[in-house]
Structures are given as structure tokens and as C-alpha cells.
Amino acid sequence: MKDLGKTLEVRREKVDEASAGQRIDNFLMRLLKGVPKSHVYRILRSGEVRVNGGRIPQTYRLCEGDEVRVPPVRVASREEPAVPIGTPFDIVYEDDALLVVNKPAGLAVHGGSGVSFGLIEQLRRQRPEARFLELVHRLDRETSGLLIVARRRSALTVLHDQMREGRVNKRYQTLVSGRWMNPQQHIKEPLFKYLTPEGERRVRVDRDGKPAHSVVRLLRRWQRFSLLEVELRTGRTHQIRVHLAHRGFPLAGDDKYGDFPLNKQLQREGLRRMFLHAWQLKFRHPLTDAQIELSARLPDDLAGYLAVLEQTEERDYG
Structure with a gap:
């Protein structure tokens, strides 16, 4: 017999500080996990959802102290995969x-697209007492390094504004194939997102894409490789990987835009993932406006491969 799920009773939810400022539709989707989005919008349009006794549009932003009436809703029963608590x-x-x-490589920042859980789900599991934990930005699964998580909605809103206005300084270290010559170079190439025939997300340089700006600085150079610092002035998907590959300097170990025969060689030499690390963040504190400057040294796997290069490759000072 098919499990039709369970029907919730009428609920009355008091909006706390953590949820203040959130749109009512997003609030309901988080509250009613397992309910299709179409149904959430239907109960909003029909007026079954009330705030402080009155009807509201789906764009209404909640205020602390609001009382939300949620009508009975049938929630599909399904077994959610357990999120492991993991190492702190x-x-x-x-x-x-x-x-x-300081995110480890190999862990997605959130679940979805075939990934049952990510860093944010594990962090919530590790901190069951936390009332609010939301990602401020994202890092690719294979990228290690600094990732900001908001603990208050007011902080999330301000940090999102800073990101959008380019006021968060994000710097990465990466190893690329080839001899990068310029001490500093600006790359301003628009980036366009598309799907492959297999349905995978990709990005390419395209004049119809969105503006993107990377500042590349040379840190060290060998005969076959260069260690670079890349400052992001915009935050487009795969920006560093696509900008550098487009210039003929693919990231070592990049399985989407890289040099695939070289990647196999690098694996034999000990580099088993993409060499990209978010090493530095500078931003204003969202509530106090104090300057925050943070850094995270290269993880052992990347630092270890640089040590191998120092022993096997001739340093290029020219």
C-alpha cells in the first residue's frame, strides 16, 4: 500500500530574530520540508497562510514577533539520508x-545534484543548538580554504550586500601548467554558464556572458609550472579555472577545464586533486564594521606537492 505521508495540524509559528527579514515563501519551504513548492505557493495565494491574522503576499518579509498561521499540509513520507556528524x-x-x-577539499558546501549532504548540513548536525546557520558564499567541492557562514540573518543580509558590491576581498593560491610571466595581470573576460549534452554545468569565456574580473599575481615559477595568487573582483562560477585555462594556463588537477594527460601524471607524482585553495579573506564585520582579515595556509597535500616540485623542477627566475 502506498504511503501517502502524514497531515500536519494547523500550526502557529512565532518569528524569532533568526528568521526576521526572511521572505514568507522561503520561511514556509524551510518549515514544510517534503512539501512541493507549487503547493506552498498555492496556500499562499489562497490566503490559507496568515500573518498576525491577515493575508500577505508571497514577497512579504517577516518581522520579529510576527505570528504565522500555517494550514494543515500533507507531507510526503520519505527516508532522508542520515547526515553523519563527522569530524569537527x-x-x-x-x-x-x-x-x-577552513573547508577541506573533497566536501561539497551543501547537498544537492547527487550529493546527499555537504558542509552546511554537517555543521548543523554538529551544532544542534544553533538556530541559524547559512552559507554566505560557496567554494567548489575540490577547492579547500576559507568559507563564511552566517549565524544571524541580519549578518547574512549585510554580507550578501558586501559580496554583491565587491567589498569582500577573496584571494586564492593555485598551481598552473605553464610559465606565467607577468608579476600582476588583470583578466576581464565575460563568463557564460551552459549545460553539456550530459547535463553537466560548465562555463566558458563568451561575450554574451556576465562580467568577470580576476587579478593574477605571480608568486613562484618553475620551468613547467607557476604558483599564482588570484584575487576575485567578481564571484562567477568556476571563474579562476575558466579565466586561467582560457589564457592557456590550466589549473593542475582540474578535472573539468584542465590538461587531462598532465593530470594523470600529476596523480602519479602525488597531486591527487585540483590545486586551488582559498587562502585569504578581508571584509568588514557585518554588525560592528570592524575590519576582519583571515588566512589559512596551504593544506598538507598541496604544500607537499610544492616541496616535490622544489626538488624535481628547476626554479625559473627569468
Whole structure:
């Protein structure tokens, strides 16, 4: 017999500080997990959802102290995969507004697209008492380094504004194939997102794409490789990987835009993932406006491969 799920009773939810400022539709989707989005919008349009006794549009932003009436809703029964608690994360900075995690490589920042869970789900599992934990930005699964998580909605809103206005300084270290010659170079190439015939997300340089700006600085160079610092002035998907590959300098170990025969050789030499690390963040604290400057050294696997290069490759000073 098919399981039709369970029907919830009428609920009355008091909006706390963590949910203040959130749109009512997003609030309901988080509250009613397992309910299709179309149904959430139907109960909003029909007026079955009330705030402080009155009807509201789906764009209404909640205020602290609001009372939300949620009508009975049937929720599909399904077994959610258990999120493992995992090893506690390396927390580089924390206060009551935000925290910064030094994300390990190989872990997605959130579940979805075939990934049952990510860093944010594990972090919530590790901190069941936390009322609000939301990603401020993202890192690719194979990228390690600094990632900001908001602990208050007010902090999330301000940090999103800073990101959009380019006021968060994000710097990465990467190893690329080839001899990068310029001490500093600006790359301003528009980036266009598309899907492959297999349905995979990709990005390419295209004049119809969105503006993108990377500042590349040379840190060290060998005969076959260069160690670069890349400052992101915009935050487009795969920006560093596509900008550098387009210039003929693919990232070592990049399985989407890289030099695939070289990647196999690098694996034999000990580099088993993409060489990209978010090493530095500078931003204004979202609530106090104090300057925050954080850094995370290269993880052992990347630092170890650089040590191999120093022993096997001739340093290029020219």
C-alpha cells in the first residue's frame, strides 16, 4: 500500500530574530520540508497562510514577533539520508554573527545534484543548538580554504550586500601548467554558464556572458609550472579555472577545464586533486564594521606537492 505521508495540524509559528527579514515563501519551504513548492505557493495565494491574522503576499518579509498561521499540509513520507556528524571543522574565526570555516577539499558546501549532504548540513548536525546557520558564499567541492557562514540573518543580509558590491576581498593560491610571466595581470573576460549534452554545468569565456574580473599575481615559477595568487573582483562560477585555462594556463588537477594527460601524471607524482585553495579573506564585520582579515595556509597535500616540485623542477627566475 502506498504511503501517502502524514497531515500536519494547523500550526502557529512565532518569528524569532533568526528568521526576521526572511521572505514568507522561503520561511514556509524551510518549515514544510517534503512539501512541493507549487503547493506552498498555492496556500499562499489562497490566503490559507496568515500573518498576525491577515493575508500577505508571497514577497512579504517577516518581522520579529510576527505570528504565522500555517494550514494543515500533507507531507510526503520519505527516508532522508542520515547526515553523519563527522569530524569537527577547523573554525578560523567565530562570534555571535558569523563563523569562518577552513573547508577541506573533497566536501561539497551543501547537498544537492547527487550529493546527499555537504558542509552546511554537517555543521548543523554538529551544532544542534544553533538556530541559524547559512552559507554566505560557496567554494567548489575540490577547492579547500576559507568559507563564511552566517549565524544571524541580519549578518547574512549585510554580507550578501558586501559580496554583491565587491567589498569582500577573496584571494586564492593555485598551481598552473605553464610559465606565467607577468608579476600582476588583470583578466576581464565575460563568463557564460551552459549545460553539456550530459547535463553537466560548465562555463566558458563568451561575450554574451556576465562580467568577470580576476587579478593574477605571480608568486613562484618553475620551468613547467607557476604558483599564482588570484584575487576575485567578481564571484562567477568556476571563474579562476575558466579565466586561467582560457589564457592557456590550466589549473593542475582540474578535472573539468584542465590538461587531462598532465593530470594523470600529476596523480602519479602525488597531486591527487585540483590545486586551488582559498587562502585569504578581508571584509568588514557585518554588525560592528570592524575590519576582519583571515588566512589559512596551504593544506598538507598541496604544500607537499610544492616541496616535490622544489626538488624535481628547476626554479625559473627569468
